[in-house]
Amino acid sequence: MYTASLDRDRDFHFRVKDPGSAATHFIGFLAAVLMTPVLLVHASDCGADLMTMIGMSVFMLSMILLYGASTSYHSFDISEKANLRLKRMDHMMIFVLIAGSYTPVCLTVLRGSVGMRLLAIVWGLAIVGMIFKLLWVTCPKWVSSVIYIAMGWVCVLAMPQLVAGLSFGAFMWLLAGGLFYTVGGVIYAMKFPVFHNRFQYFGCHELFHVFVMAGSLCHFIVMYVYLCS
Incomplete structure (x- = not known):
């Protein structure tokens, strides 16, 4: 029995399930953790009000949760049951990241009834999406x-207000982030053969991860450069 336990421990330790996917989003996780105080201190120095600070905090926390969950799922190969739980968490946190990215924009740019309505819609959709993934994480x-x-x-739904409330530079960075996320989503869904396992540990899924990180970077630039100033 003791020998069998040691064998199981040896199997669990040191084995990274998906090295490329784990590495890419671990970089994202570390960046989110390190840049959270940088963004919040910068916002405070710029005289950000309470709503701005809340929005920035939610945005950064959503990134930490997404990249942390993704890193965990792609790193650990514990058991079929545990892996499924990690997969659920990974997929559920994508909804949190999307809603978290909306939050500072709704609280600082849109504000008022338009911002509150849009914020309620996206967080409502996030909750529904998380329940959906909890029940059917293996969907196509x-x-x-x-x-x-x-x-x-x-x-x-709030495009006129966004265009009016954002500078040209801020709007373009926000749009670029959305486009990176969208292209990443298409790559995730289509699994283009030209990218699949083209390099060891780097294929379609890892490329999807890179596009997600690029989208997060674009939106971070919006928060740091434009919404805090």
Whole structure:
């Protein structure tokens, strides 16, 4: 029995399930953790009000949760049951990241009734999406991508207000982030053969991760450069 226990421990330790996917989003996780105090201190130095500070905090926390959950799922190969739980958490946190990215924009740019309504819509959709993933995490990838992309572009409901409330530079960075997320979602769903396992530990899924990180970076620039100033 003791020998069997040692064998199980040896199997669990040191084995990273998906090295490329784990590494990419571990970088994202570390960056989110390190840049959270940087953003919040910068916002405070710029005289940000309470709503701005709350929005920035939610945005950074959503990134930490998403990249942390993704790193955990792609790192550990514990058991079928545990892996499924980690997968659920990974997919559920995507909804949190989307809603978290909306939060500072709704609280600082839109404000008022438009901002509050849009914020309620996206967080309501996030809750529904998380319940959906809790119940059917093994749904086809294209279903997940359609849901994520559609939720990400709910902002078109407030497009006139966004254009009016953001500078040209801020709007373009915000748009670039949305486009990176969208292209990443398409890559995730389609699994283009040209990218699949082209390099060891780096294929379609890892490329999807890189696009997600690029989207997060674009939105971080919006928060740091434009919304805090």
